[in-house]
Amino acid sequence: MSRLPPVRVARAATSVRTTVQGLTRRMVPPPIGVLEMVSGLIEASTMYAVAKLGVADALAGGPRTAADVAAELGTHPDATFRLLRAAAGHGLLRQDDDRFALTSLGRPLTSDAPDSMRAVVLMIGDPRYQSVWGRLPEAVATGSAQAEAVHGVSMWELLERDQDYAATFNEAMSRLTALDWPTVEAAYDFTPFRRIVDVGGGHGRLLASMLGAAPGAEGVLLELDALLPAAEELLREAGVLSRCRLEGGLFFDRVPDDGDLYVMRRVVHDLDDEQALALLTTVRRDMPAGARLLLMESVVPPGGGPDFAKTLDLDMLLFVGGRERTAQEYAALLDRAGLTLTRIVPTISTISLVEARPAA
Template identity: 40%
Template sequence: MTSTAPKKLPPLPVLRAIERVRDALGTLHRKLVPGHIALLELQIAGFLSQAISAAAELGIADELAEGPRTPAKLAGALGIDEGGLRRLMRLLVSYGVFAQRRDGSYELTRIGDALRSDAEVTLRDLSRFFGSPYHRNHWTHLTDAVRTGEAVGQALDGASFFEYAAVNREVGELFDNAMTSVSTLAIEPLLAAYDFGRFGTLIDVGGGRGSLLTEILGRYPAAQGIVFDLPNVVDDLTADLEAAGLGQRCTVESGSFFEEVPQGGDVYLLKHIVHDWSDTHAEQILRTVRAAMRPTSTLLLLELVLPDHQRPHPGKFIDLEMLVNTEGGHERTEAEFRALLARSGFTLVRTVETAAPDCVLEAVPR
């Protein structure tokens, strides 16, 4: 596979400075308006999220990718009510998701472009998943999850999320596609922040459809890799790797990371795996990986790391997602990761920030 040219990302200090300014302006706004107004603004943000999900489900961005459309032509192409479309777009235009020209036609913006199904970095399926009846129903029971400290899946569905998604493939496939979107968001910042050039064989544990490893191997032609995941996840993945020109450099193995993972890798990647599990289960996964590693191997966890500050951070949202939908999964601070790794036979060497919310936690066997 031919390596793609790295995208130019702003320097990390610049991004962090912008985040601090943004957070400060948000805090100032909330302090200047009456408390009940600030609370109301926060509360109705959920309406905006659902409106974006509706736009994703309807395929509005895909239609506008062909060029500006009048409300009548857009509604006709989508097979929906023009009045309902106008009302949805009025809200989304006001937040810059779409734009409305002087002639009344709608067009894409750089924000709405990410809702295209064929965008280089698409969030369409992620938006559809967050707005799906399944996900909304679970979040309706956030109060129960907070009260009990337990996920709501068993009470609502009779199964944990992963068990339910494995059987109900409409939900499972939507979730898988949504997680591929999240993976795409993290890949470029990861490659910009971390040098994989010193590793010969990379093993992506829980690697899904291999999007991360495919991109890494494309950037590092001398490297080889193994994608490891459950049999139903990696089914037919070998054909995809061959089509991508990686048939000679990347293989596929299947199994459970609770039992055994491929041996002998120079580096073991676990992206967004550990946060899905309780400390007990996470330690079991890490010990399985530790047993397969050589003394000179390296472990890389790509995860959100909860900050010590009290400003907004994506990890604080996802932590509640873990509470609602996983059996004991949660986001962790760097200190909590350090302790978890130590109990599992690792020493945390360093934490590397990326331009995305994710960090790279680099650890070695003890």
């Protein structure tokens, strides 16, 4: 694993970058600034097309002309050139005369890059996702999630019915877990724990990573029955299946009662306060007295500055009726569930580690 900068250094660098971006925005007339901001939709759509059509994969081997790319992909030659030219303008490609090549920013759009973000781009750029964001005014007016208004079913039901989008969604979540992991591993020691329970751990990538960091630990994955076969395969490929127990079930009903550490990554933010309280109360009821709970979530900082948690909070409102929370809100929620907040460990990614123990 490459050496990561200290959290304070990374956050200072982010603060400098944010300040520079703010100064740049204030240097243009306000109407131009608004136009540039709203045009971000076009930039995102360009990135989505590059990933969706396989343009990045077609350029992975080196510079090519738009005609060559179009011939491989079966796309319209002139339209392909115009897409590549626009993508170069956004920094995803480099244009040299009639040839285009991937830049370092564009390379993660390929499907097989070690740091591939293609699945995340395909999830966010998909019309099934974008159409829900189009109802943000309605979500703010009503305080209610809007996925059902768009798709006729809740977000979770959509993922059950639409296997194509579910595959994209699950791959994106797995990729984001892998993206966060180095920063989590650098900030938290998993070796003291004998049995780590991943509650709602999806395909098991996080559990595999935690067991890799704690070779003396056993793991338990609690997930819906439908996701367990894929999780079993991933854990087998990671070489940790022999140390794992897979359990199917709903985490609102029960969690395994023999863990030392209970982990939930971006689970609580899917829930409103009453749902979150119900889940945390179940965890508190079933976990041993000496165990710890670790929530991997974005924590909303105080003040009016920019922060990813504030954007993600709107995403939760729109799709599932959940929310991101401040440190004070986490402390209050955990207290209501019979848990005591022990610390919040920041990382250099968008994840913070909210640690709690059963209240005395």
